[in-house]
Amino acid sequence: MIKVVSASPHQTEGLGARIASVLKGREMIALFGDLGAGKTAFTRGICSGLGISDGVCSPTFAIVNAYSGKVPVYHFDMYRIKDSDDLFATGYYDYIGQGVIIIEWSENIESELEPDCIRVRIGKTEKDNERIFEIEGLDDYADFIC
Numbered sequence: 001m002i003k004v005v006s007a008s009p010h011q012t013e014g015l016g017a018r019i020a021s022v023l024k025g026r027e028m029i030a031l032f033g034d035l036g037a038g039k040t041a042f043t044r045g046i047c048s049g050l051g052i053s054d055g056v057c058s059p060t061f062a063i064v065n066a067y068s069g070k071v072p073v074y075h076f077d078m079y080r081i082k083d084s085d086d087l088f089a090t091g092y093y094d095y096i097g098q099g100v101i102i103i104e105w106s107e108n109i110e111s112e113l114e115p116d117c118i119r120v121r122i123g124k125t126e127k128d129n130e131r132i133f134e135i136e137g138l139d140d141y142a143d144f145i146c
């Protein structure tokens with residue numbers, strides 16, 4: 001597991017961009033963390049690292065936003081997903097393997113995540129702008145990512 005402390009949204013985006021540079025293009029990245037943790041900020045960084053600059057925002061109402069960068073990116077927000085019928089209806093299973101899949105509120109679909117997915121837990125601290133990232137699945141790139 002890699003642990004990284006971010007002191008600002010800018011640093012969070014930088015972390016996302018560094019991670020983007022080690023992706024092959026078909027990974028699933030499962031994000032865990034409360035409202036306002038920084039899941040979308042982190043996703044914005046991954047997207048910018050993949051050459052996507054247009055407004056990356058939480059796809060809460062759309063459920064999934066598709067972006068095309070160096071590789072396709074499918075950005076999910078599972079906040080409103082309550083059961084397997086809801087999940088099926090998003091097309092989730094069809095998107096797997098088609099590009100980089102980034103999932104906000106992975107808590108809500110934990111049993112349906114790919115076993116080899118990259119897991120990122122984002123926690124707040126007592127400092128307003130500080131976030132702790134715990135990243136599983138990228139240990140081989142720890143020196144570069146940290």
Ligand SMILES: Nc1ncnc2c1ncn2[C@@H]1O[C@H](COP(=O)(O)OP(=O)(O)OP(=O)(O)O)[C@@H](O)[C@H]1O
Binds near residue numbers: 011035037041042104
């Ligand atoms: N170190 C940091 N990293 C990321 N965001 C930070 C940090 N410090 C403060 N913030 C603030 O926290 C908020 C994070 O918002 P963001 O939309 O990324 O959260 P989220 O986890 O996607 O929330 P939601 O569950 O509502 O989608 C922003 O207002 C951002 O400015």
Ligand SMILES: [Mg+2]
Binds near residue numbers: 040057058104
């Ligand atoms: Mg969000």
